[in-house]
Amino acid sequence: MTSVTLAIHVLACVTLVLVVLLQAGKGASMGAAFGGSSQTVFGSAGATTFLSKMTTVVAIVFMLTSLGLAMFGHRGAPTSVMEGAPAPPAKEAPAPAKPAPPAPAESK
DSSP states (O other): OHHHHHHHHHHHHHHHHHHHHHSOOTTHHHHHHTTOOOOOSSOTTHHHHHHHHHHHHHHHHHHHHHHHHHHHHHHTSOSOTTTTSOOOOOOOOOOOOOOOOOOOOOOO
16 A cells, blocks of 8 residues: 555656646746747646646645655554663762861961
8 A cells, every 4th residue: 555655646746846847937928028938738828727726636646645655654663762772770879978077277
């Protein structure tokens, strides 16, 4: 199941990159004014809606496969990294310091 989800995830990644790169930027109309071609492959107004809808669908598939792969990866993981490590030896408390001997009294 993980390999199928991973294959769909990689396909969604590549498709998402291609669909985003196919979309025209905000300044595309200015480029068309100087001899650039407009998007006539999908029609005059259909290109924006088609590519936007396709981007949304592929992004949803990408997010769902990401969540699925995270869940599949978590199932086989141990609960803790330190699960099999030996316990460190207990540290002994330091012995209390001896009180300092009283200072000799000064004589005048």
